[in-house]
Amino acid sequence: MNFTFIREMLLQMSPALRNTLLITFLSAGLGWLLAIGIALVRVKRIRILSNVCAVYVSLMRSVPLVIIMFFTYYAVPQIIAYYRYEQGLSVASVAGNTSLLCPVAAMSLSEAAFASEVFRSALEAVPHGQMEAAHSVGMTSLQAYLRIVFPQAVVIALPNMGGLFIGLLKSSTLAYYSGVVEITGYAYTLASPTYQFLEAFFVISVLYELLSFLFSRIFSCLEQNFGKYRKGVISV
Secondary structure, X not given: OOHHXXXXXXXXXXXXXXXXXXXXXXXXXXXXHHHHHHHHHHHHOOOOHHHHHHHHHHHHHHOOHHHHHHHHHHHHXXXXXXHHHHOOOOOOOOOOOOOOHHHHHHHHHHXXXXXXXXXXXXXXXXXXXXXXXXXXXXXXXXHHHHHHHXXXXXXXHHHHHHHHHHHHHHHHHHHHHHOOOOHHHHHHHHHOOOOOHHHHHHHHHHHHHHHHHHHHHHHHHXXXXXXXXXXXXXXX
């Protein structure tokens, strides 16, 4: 094993590491926000919208993430170009754009489907009587959700959110198919001229292990800090 190559590779890995973390955090933030909206619609059983959200969740959970990634990278630019053509505007295809938009959009849409089920079960785990109690003291539904229901639901969902986040971190390797140079793509690029793939994939394996361990510990600390609130929810 060429340790000189490993050392040089580690010294050059920071831009790719930054892209990996940026994709993961953006996808988690956007995906979880959308997931909360979907979960609320399904918990409140809003007519038509609830059925639409159920179909969306089923579809996104069934389609592999790489297919969604290819769709956002190839199909969406063609749709935009066709729309601009119909409107008489300049047709400028964005296919081949190496921005983070495509992988973040694909991963956010996929993450929203999985996370919505976590948030939905967490919301349903909060006793409904707490909403009634909040209304009895003059709170609006929005205030009750923000001050009472959401804090408890987040505590219940936290263990699964940690698993989802680490899953996103590992799924960020697919961003290379969209032309974004993240850890795996950068390692492959560095190893290609000299065919030192063993060293390259050893390095990224260690990096993903360290990152997964770090974020696992962070979520474990959050679970411990908010554990007292979880006990309160269960005891109600």
